[in-house]
Structures are given as C-alpha cells and as structure tokens.
Amino acid sequence: MFISINQLNKQFTDKNGNPSTVLKDINLAIEKGEFVSILGPSGCGKSTLLSIVAGLTDVTSGEIIVDGTKITKPGKDRGMVFQQAALFPWINVLENVMFPLKKEMSKKEATDQAKKYLKMVQLSNYLEHYPHELSGGMQQRVAIARALAMDPDILLMDEPFGALDEQTRTRLHDQLEDIWTETKKTVLFVTHSISESIKLSDRIIVMGTRPGTVLTDIKVDIPRPRSEHKDKMIEIEEHVMGYLKKEIDKVVSEELNHETSV
Amino acid sequence: MKPVFKRIIFFGIILSLWELGARLGLWTEIILPAPSKVIVSLYSGIENMTLLYDLLASFRRLAVGLAIALILGTSIGVLIAKSKTADDTIGSSLLAFQSVPSIVWLPLAMMWFGLNDKAVIFVVVLGGTFVMALNVRTGIKNVPPLYIRAAQTMGAKGLDLFIRVVFPASIPYFVTGSRLAWAFAWRALIAGELLTTGPGLGYTLRYASDFGDMSMVIGVMIIIGAIGAIVDQLIFQRIEKSVAKRWGLSS
Numbered sequence: 001m002f003i004s005i006n007q008l009n010k011q012f013t014d015k016n017g018n019p020s021t022v023l024k025d026i027n028l029a030i031e032k033g034e035f036v037s038i039l040g041p042s043g044c045g046k047s048t049l050l051s052i053v054a055g056l057t058d059v060t061s062g063e064i065i066v067d068g069t070k071i072t073k074p075g076k077d078r079g080m081v082f083q084q085a086a087l088f089p090w091i092n093v094l095e096n097v098m099f100p101l102k103k104e105m106s107k108k109e110a111t112d113q114a115k116k117y118l119k120m121v122q123l124s125n126y127l128e129h130y131p132h133e134l135s136g137g138m139q140q141r142v143a144i145a146r147a148l149a150m151d152p153d154i155l156l157m158d159e160p161f162g163a164l165d166e167q168t169r170t171r172l173h174d175q176l177e178d179i180w181t182e183t184k185k186t187v188l189f190v191t192h193s194i195s196e197s198i199k200l201s202d203r204i205i206v207m208g209t210r211p212g213t214v215l216t217d218i219k220v221d222i223p224r225p226r227s228e229h230k231d232k233m234i235e236i237e238e239h240v241m242g243y244l245k246k247e248i249d250k251v252v253s254e255e256l257n258h259e260t261s262v
Numbered sequence: 263m264k265p266v267f268k269r270i271i272f273f274g275i276i277l278s279l280w281e282l283g284a285r286l287g288l289w290t291e292i293i294l295p296a297p298s299k300v301i302v303s304l305y306s307g308i309e310n311m312t313l314l315y316d317l318l319a320s321f322r323r324l325a326v327g328l329a330i331a332l333i334l335g336t337s338i339g340v341l342i343a344k345s346k347t348a349d350d351t352i353g354s355s356l357l358a359f360q361s362v363p364s365i366v367w368l369p370l371a372m373m374w375f376g377l378n379d380k381a382v383i384f385v386v387v388l389g390g391t392f393v394m395a396l397n398v399r400t401g402i403k404n405v406p407p408l409y410i411r412a413a414q415t416m417g418a419k420g421l422d423l424f425i426r427v428v429f430p431a432s433i434p435y436f437v438t439g440s441r442l443a444w445a446f447a448w449r450a451l452i453a454g455e456l457l458t459t460g461p462g463l464g465y466t467l468r469y470a471s472d473f474g475d476m477s478m479v480i481g482v483m484i485i486i487g488a489i490g491a492i493v494d495q496l497i498f499q500r501i502e503k504s505v506a507k508r509w510g511l512s513s
Contacts, residue, residue, distance in 0.1 A: 056411050074414045086412035089509045090430045099426070100416035132510045150416065 002032040002186060003053070003154065008062035010048055021211035022048050026062070028205065028214065032153075035180055035187045037197035037204045039240065041247050045212025046190045050158050053188060054080050067153065076100060079147030080156040083163055085139035087131040093118065093142050094127040100150045117145040120179055137168035141175070148183065155185045159192070173199055177224065194240050198233050199226055206240060208247045210254070215243050295477040303477040304484070312466070313485070319461040320451060323379060327386025328447045332440060335391040339398025339439075353399065356392050364388035364446070365453040372458075382454035382462075389450030390443035397442065401435025402428060434505050441498035448490055 010023040022045040030036055038046045051057040053064055055074040064071040066078070087096045097114035105113065118124055121141035131139055140160055147155060161169045177200060180187055191197050197204045201220055208215045218240065222232045277297050283289065284296035291299070307313035342353040364385050371381040405428050413427045455464025463482055470478035 054415055056414060074417070076417045078415065080412070080415040082408060082412060084408060086408045088409065088427065088430070090433065099413075099418075102426075103417070103422075130508055132508055146416070156415075 002034075002067060003030040003188075004028070004065045005049075005053075006063050006065070008049075008052070008064065009060045010045065010052065010057070011060045023052075024211040024213050026212070026214055028217075030186060030188070030203075032186055033184045034203060035189065035201045037189045037191055037201035038207060039191055039194065039197045039204050039244075040207030040212070041209055041244065041251055042192060043251065044207040044209040044247070046207050047158050049207075049212070050080075050156050050188060050190050053154075054078055054156050056080075076150045077152050078154045078156055079150050079152035081140070081143050081147050081158065081160045083159045085131070085136070085143040087139055087142055087146070089131050091130075092127065093123065093129050093131070093134070096131070096142055097146045097149050099146065113151075114145070114149050117149045118142070120148070120182070121145045121175065135168075137164050137172060140164065140172065144176070144179070148179070148185075153186060155187045157187065157189045159190055161196070162191070162193075169196075176200065181224075194237050194244070195233075198222075198236050198240070204236075204240060206243045208243075209251060215247070292474055292476055295480065299477040300480045300484070303475070304481040307478065307481060312461075313482075316461050316463050316466045316482075317485070320455065320463045323382050323455075323462065324386060324447060324451050327383040327451065328390055328444060330383075331387045331390030331443050331447060332394055334387065335394025335439065335443060336398050336436070338391070338395040340402065342395065343399045343402035349399075356396055359388075360392040360396065363453075364450045365457075368454055368457055377458055382451065382458055385450045385454040386447045390447040393446055394439040394443040397435045397439030398432070401432030401439070404435070405431040431509075434502070434509050434511055437498070437502050437505050441494065441502060444493060444498065445490070448493075452486055 005026055005028040008023055008026040009021070011019045011021050014020050026049065038049065040046045048057060052059055053066075053071065055071050055078070087093075088099065091099070094111070094114055097118055098110045101110035101113055115124070115127070118127065121144055123138060123141055123145065126134065126138065126142075131142070134142070144160070161172050164172065173196065179185075187201075189197070189201060198220060204218045204220060206215045206218065207213065218236065220236060222229045222236075226233060280294070281296050281298060284291070284294065284299075304313070338352065338356075342349040342356075367388055368381060368385050371384040375381045375384060409427055409431055410423065413423055418426060452464040452467075455462040456468050457464075459465060460469070463486055467479055467482040467486075470476075470482065
C-alpha cells in the first residue's frame with residue numbers, strides 16, 4: 001500500500017488544560033495514483049489529518065507510512081496546497097514556483113521546470129507578475145504549480161478552492177482533473193463540498209465529528225468526464241448526504257444546547 | 263479649490279502679516295526678524311558655502327550614526343524575537359530606553375568620548391537603535407504562520423527558512439523601523455550638535471544665537487524642518503507605501 005494510516009489518534013489540549021480528541025482511531029490505505037477526497041463537516045479534523053500527513057503536525061499515537069517510510073517531518077515527496085494560496089508576495093510568480101527548486105537544481109533547470117508547470121496551469125503569460133496583481137483563482141493556480149514543481153508523489157490539498165467563487169471553482173476543477181490525468185499524482189483532497197468530492201475523486205472518505213472518525217469509504221466508479229453522468233452523481237450525493245446529515249444534526253444540536261446552557 | 267492652492271494662500275497670508283509686522287516695527291528685530299531678512303541670511307549662508315559645509319558635516323554624522331543604529335537595532339530585534347530569554351531581559355528594558363530622549367546620554371558620552379563627533383554619533387545611535395529593534399521584533403513575530411508552513415512543505419528549515427521567508431516577510435516592519443529610526447536620529451543629531459562643537463547645522467544655530475543673529479537662527483530651523491519633511495515624505499513614506507502594496511497589506 002502506498003499510503004497507510006494506522007491507528008492514528010490526535011489530541012489537543014484546550015485552553016482550560018483539558019485534552020480534546022480531534023482524531024480517533026483513523027485507519028486508511030491509499031493506492032498510488034488514487035484521487036481521494038476527505039469529506040466532512042467543519043471540526044471533524046480533516047484538515048488536521050492532512051496536516052499530519054504533510055508532517056506539519058505531530059501525532060499523539062499511531063503512524064503514517066508513505067512508500068515504506070514513516071512520516072515524522074515535512075518532505076518534498078508531499079506537495080501541499082492550502083486554502084489560501086500562501087504565495088510569497090516579495091517575489092514574482094516564476095520565482096514563487098522556483099522556490100522549492102533552488103537548492104537541488106541549477107538556475108536554468110529550475111526556471112525550465114517552473115515554466116513547465118506554470119504552462120500546465122495556463123499562466124505562462126504571468127511569469128513576471130507579483131502575487132498581489134493576480135486574482136484569487138490565479139493565485140491558487142500558481143500555488144498548485146508550485147507544489148507540482150517539486151514533482152512530489154503526493155499532492156495534499158486542503159480545501160484549495162474553498163475561498164473562490166463558483167465559476168472559478170468549476171474551471172479549476174476541470175484543470176485539476178486534467179493535471180491529475182496527466183501527472184498521475186496521488187491526491188488527498190480535503191473538502192466540505194459533497195459535489196466537489198464526487199466530481200473529482202475515485203474515493204470519498206466521509207468523516208464524522210467530535211471526535212473525528214472515518215464514517216465510511218465510498219468508491220466513486222463513474223467514468224470521466226463525469227458531467228455526462230449526472231444521474232449517477234446525484235445517486236452518490238444522496239448516499240453521502242445520508243451519512244453527513246446525522247453529523248450535521250449532531251453539531252447543530254450541540255450548538256443549540258450550548259446556547260441554552262450559557 | 264485644490265489643497266495646494268489653499269496651502270499657498272494660507273502661507274502667503276502668514277508670511278505677509280509677519281513681514282508687515284516686522285516692517286511696521288511692531289516688535290524689535292531680535293524678537294522676530296522679517297521673512298525677507300531670513301531669506302537674505304539663508305542666501306548668503308549658501309553663497310559663502312558655510313551652510314553647505316554644515317549640512318555636509320551633519321549628514322556625515324547622521325549617516326554613520328544611523329547606519330550603526332540600523333545594524334545594531336536589527337541584530338537586537340532578531341535576537342529578542344528568536345530568544346525568549348533575550349526578550350524577557352533585553353526586550354523588556356527596550357521600552358524604558360526608548361522613552362528616554364537620547365540626548366540625555368550626551369553628558370556621559372562626552373565623558374567617554376570627549377567633546378567631539380563620537381559623542382554626537384553615540385547619541386544618534388541611541389536615538390535610532392531602540393525603535394529599530396522594537397519594530398524588527400514585531401515584524402519577525404508577525405510573519406504569517408501560513409508562509410512558514412508552506413515553506414516547510416517545500417523543504418525549507420532553519421537558517422534557510424529565516425533568510426528566504428521570515429526575513430523578507432517582515433520587510434514592511436523593517437521599513438517602518440528605519441523611518442522612525444531616521445526621525446529619532448535626526449532629532450538627536452541636531453540636539454547633540456547644539457551642545458557640542460562644529461561644523462554642523464545645530465552648531466551654527468547656537469553660534470548664530472550667541473551673536474544674536476536671529477535671521478540665521480530661523481534660516482537654520484527652516485533647513486532642519488525642510489530636510490526632515492522631505493526625507494520622511496519623499497523617501498520613506500513612498501517606500502513604505504509601495505512595500506505595503508506589494509506585501510498585500512493595503513488594497
């Protein structure tokens with residue numbers, strides 16, 4: 001198995017000093033080249049899970065093995081795209097994409113590599129622009145190019161299109177699908193949008209909240225391009241919604257109880 | 263009406279009243295000489311080069327003092343931003359130092375260095391260092407954590423992370439720190455020069471005062487004010503604005 005997550009637990013200590021469990025007994029196995037969405041309501045720990053795979057957050061217990069090696073720190077085998085583009089504003093688009101390449105490549109090689117991936121996200125005409133001159137969608141495409149430029153085996157995406165408007169998001173979905181088809185990266189895609197996860201992924205891991213657990217693992221076997229198979233998409237959407245509804249009700253009733261008890 | 267016209271009319275009226283009052287003899291010349299006299303004094307000072315030499319001498323002290331202040335301030339700022347112990351000890355005393363006008367160090371400085379350039383430069387250094395250090399600390403502590411996380415996923419760590427991400431990310435604070443350091447250093451410089459030997463703008467101001475040459479006193483005051491305003495508005499505020507824009511801190 002390419003990525004295996006074994007008996008993973010994560011606890012945080014809240015401001016009163018009480019431990020709270022964010023992730024409980026997570027077990028997952030992901031094949032190389034799979035596009036996997038992690039879907040769940042806010043607070044289910046899906047972003048924390050991704051951050052642990054990235055090596056940015058420590059585990060409380062359990063382990064993550066990628067390609068036979070245990071994850072303890074960030075590495076260039078795992079590229080990450082955040083909800084905000086997180087581009088560095090003091091360097092231009094090309095230099096941003098070259099950022100991860102500076103150490104191991106000559107300047108010429110790094111430039112060529114960066115240009116190749118900027119072409120893939122269709123931003124070849126914006127090499128000299130600075131991040132503040134780009135729209136949100138364009139910034140996010142630069143961030144994707146930057147993550148791809150390291151040629152990682154795994155692409156980790158933490159609600160990458162969550163802050164974009166609907167039209168931009170739809171366009172980026174198509175672009176991401178093309179990139180995935182072309183590069184065959186293993187993608188872990190965190191989202192709270194059911195339709196987004198169905199549109200893009202081979203598998204959907206549905207997570208529940210408080211504590212974060214895996215509720216179910218759904219295979220999406222709709223042929224691509226999926227826009228031609230609307231009926232099947234709706235069928236899966238209803239199936240997923242059944243799982244999520246209970247979770248959302250749980251969150252809502254907890255919030256209501258909290259309000260009345262205050 | 264455009265603001266620039268309003269300003270011209272405003273200052274025109276003030277200067278006319280001032281000139282008129284002086285010519286009518288409403289007060290003696292030693293109290294407040296007429297603007298025309300001030301202009302004559304400035305002109306002759308520039309023509310016989312004395313004011314230019316003063317300006318040059320003052321700028322030399324300022325350049326040395328400010329350069330040391332910026333380097334020292336940056337070093338202290340980085341140290342207290344990165345080390346908790348340094349912040350608890352050095353950091354906590356910075357605000358106290360910053361609230362003491364640096365000119366009060368002059369008597370001690372004269373004992374240590376003598377009545378010369380070094381004493382003035384010392385006061386200029388103290389004027390700029392603390393405010394620079396405080397801004398550098400704030401800048402480094404306010405680097406968005408997202409930048410650091412993103413850089414870590416791209417293999418940056420340790421010194422490499424500091425040089426390529428933390429340092430450039432805090433440049434807006436470096437610029438603000440430099441602007442304030444300049445302002446404090448400029449004030450400290452003139453105060454120091456008033457109390458020591460020349461040449462220098464402050465020294466010429468006191469020299470003119472000793473001889474009752476009030477038109478020269480006002481002339482030097484105008485030069486000091488003009489340079490302060492020009493450097494602040496034409497240089498530092500412009501850099502600050504363009505940096506803030508590129509760093510995405512303003513729309």
